[in-house]
Amino acid sequence: MTQKRFLGHPAGLFVLFFTEMWERFSYYGMRALLVLYMTEHLLQPAQNGQAVYGLPLLQRLLESAFGPLGQQALASQIYGLYTGLVYLTPLFGGMLADRVLGRRRAVLLGGSLMAVGHFLMAGEAWFLLALLFLIVGNGCFKPNISGQVGDLYPPGDPRRDGAFTIFYMGVNLGAFFSPLVCGTLGQRYGWHYGFAAAGVGMLLGLLVYGWGRRYLPATAQPAPPLKHAETLSARDYQAIAALSAIALLNVMFWAVYEQQGNTLQLFAEHETDWQVFGWQMPSTWFQSMNPAFIFILAPLIDAHARRQSARGRQASSIGKMALGAVLLGASFFVLIFAVGGGTQAGKTSFLWLALCTLIYTLGELYLSPVGLSLVSKISPPGLIGLLMGVWFLSSFFGNLLSGYIGSFYQTMPRPEFFLLLAGLGIGTGLAILAVKPLLRKALGPL
Template sequence: MAQATAEKTFFGHPRPLFTLFLTEMWERFSYYGMRALLVLYMTKYLFIEAQNGRHIWGFETIQSMIVSMFGPMSTQALSSQVYGLYTGLVYFTPFIGGMIADRYWGQRRAVYVGGILMAIGHFLMAVESLFFPALMFLILGNGFFKPNISTQVGGLYPQGDKRRDGAYTLFYMGINLGAIFSPLVCGTLGQKVGWHWGFGAAGVGMIIGLLTYHFGGKNLPEVMNKKSIQEIEAKAHQPLTKSEWTRTWALTFLCLVTIFFWGVYEQQGNTLQLWADQSTDWNFFGFNIPSTWYQSFNPLVIVFFAPVLDRVWAWQSRRNQEPSTAMKMAIGCFLGTAALLIMYLAAKAVGGGQGSVLWLLGSTFMLTIGELYISPIGLSLVTKVAPAKIVSMMMGVWFLATFFGNYVAGWIGSYYEKMPKNEFFLFLAVLALVPGILFVLSHKGLNKSLGKDI
């Protein structure tokens, strides 16, 4: 990885960080704008049309495959399964995209390819019959884009630079600035004007992100993209040392333990969005707010509280009381459990009617703080401890865990209509508790394997 180019800084960080910050902000605008609409689009319109005879390329094949595995299901259950497969595969392909970047293309070329594929996918979403090909373009594009934009953040800092965790927290804020505005723009257009307007707006966001990356490219360090293929292959084929293997296996274990947390977390775009649409009163002073606006609350909390947690951790570090990475992740999982217990109480109180939005916002607040204890910390950890020759691939492993978690989210979501809502949310609370316990039990071994300063 490149060493830091710290002679020109902005708020104490290398200026190229803000090119990556803005690029990811627009890419996340496009992703979360599309995600805000996805389940509602399938349950309220597209799959109903398909079942009524409208031609949707690949629908019958996908439906037959899912039904053969899980049996007949409602439109909501089918939509949840497709949502889980899509959001899961979005986080599976970064494993492959990271390997290709490490061995052949370099990180910057991979970002360009991924961004172009995703832009095509977003615009194809505006064509109903091409819904599934559009999802495939988005899945493939994200595989190249996601791990390589994230890895470049770590490439701005030399090993041991204490600013790295803070850089990933700032980067994570960029992700969530885009996610704040996308449901407001894409969600409103999709629900109030037309589905295709919302998906088209997401495509425009992706184009802006690519242009930002291109014109800010002169400020970025040369990561690996100008090395010859022969040099990259030679480095990639060198065997890992015993110490590197130990770090790799420990990092892989830590990534995989997060699967259950992501299975709970991703309900925000799935069953919690359905709760927001069906069981929450959104009438404010006579104005009926689109339910997709709910998905702006999670990133809003992140933008406000990520700097607060960064300060808290810095204060703890000065007092030698900062939790290790594994213990931070345990705290995040326990907060996720608390979040779903709030929804358990909400379901008991609301029953079959509509309740206050405060239930949903309180739960999402707890889940979001839990996320801050897991996601940016994990991204930073990968670039700290992964062997340099496989750092993009290991970033893909981090996202691979999210793939399994997202698929779990879709599978669990298919029971939303089958179970009493309070039992459904209680099951999710238990699911978030399991990885927290595993992190507590394994944190000493992980600290020894990954290094005392993680």
């Protein structure tokens, strides 16, 4: 690896930054359109869902578990299943990289599979096959791109948390532009133009990664296998148990958070007024608000953390994560208040949705990058890919649960639905605080 630095960090961080930026452009561009595409096109009676290979069987399986599903409920369940499996496969992709491929080859394989998946979305019949390619590809890509960020820094390097924050901004740079590009193309010119743009984004990510491989850590090759259980110390087992406990608590966070691509996108499309001086914005632009606020808030949070650290008052990682979950839940009180009044045709001003997004974005910044950093800090050597997969496993169950929760959107009054989301988010934060003393006793300050 060439030891070149930029802005005080290894140059490899910025290779990973731009690779992840384009991969997230592709993912969030597709996600911005997914629920609208299903509810307004693919699952419409005139479209005849029988033409989608495997859809009748999938619907029967889902209805055997959850009962009869209307159009919106079916779309919500498919959304939850897809986004959930996107976070399950990293568990296996991390193991594959740790033992067989190495993180570099796993990233290249994953990105290639995802590019194929995006282009398969061009045909309705291949919809579920396209999702399968995206799911498997993401499993190879996601844990191994994040794991390489940690590989760039020696143990105890104080720049590590800042590196993950920078990396996280790359995620959100792609997430900001993708609804503006893919969403606009899909809603104004045709669904498949939006999906094709997402595929082009993934190809650009692969080009960046291939060009910058010389700056990436040499440790991104398969690690020596752990031959005996004795190679793990008691503290290693405690670290694994601690990460598993935190991941379990985060399930509910992701179940609530992922409503932004599901029920909140439907709320933005059908119940939100997007007119500005007579011009109608595409509703998918709603999904650019979250990353836009991250650009604004992340430097402020980082500066505040540096000041607190200089004073010896740095908050613990667990405390930050608890605060993040509470803020997520509190954000929905804005919508509970907002749906009491409306603007044009009974619709709610997009400014209320923007305020809700601002608050849960602040919560996200206190939980997600901090969690990634925590995994890289306390994972035993040789298991970081696997434990990154465990971390993303919480998102698997959370996204599955988000699909189930979202299926009640059409049947519950709006204030009650948003109150449900608020209670789940705040309850998660309180639960994280409740286990904090046990984790500190086992592992010390976290």
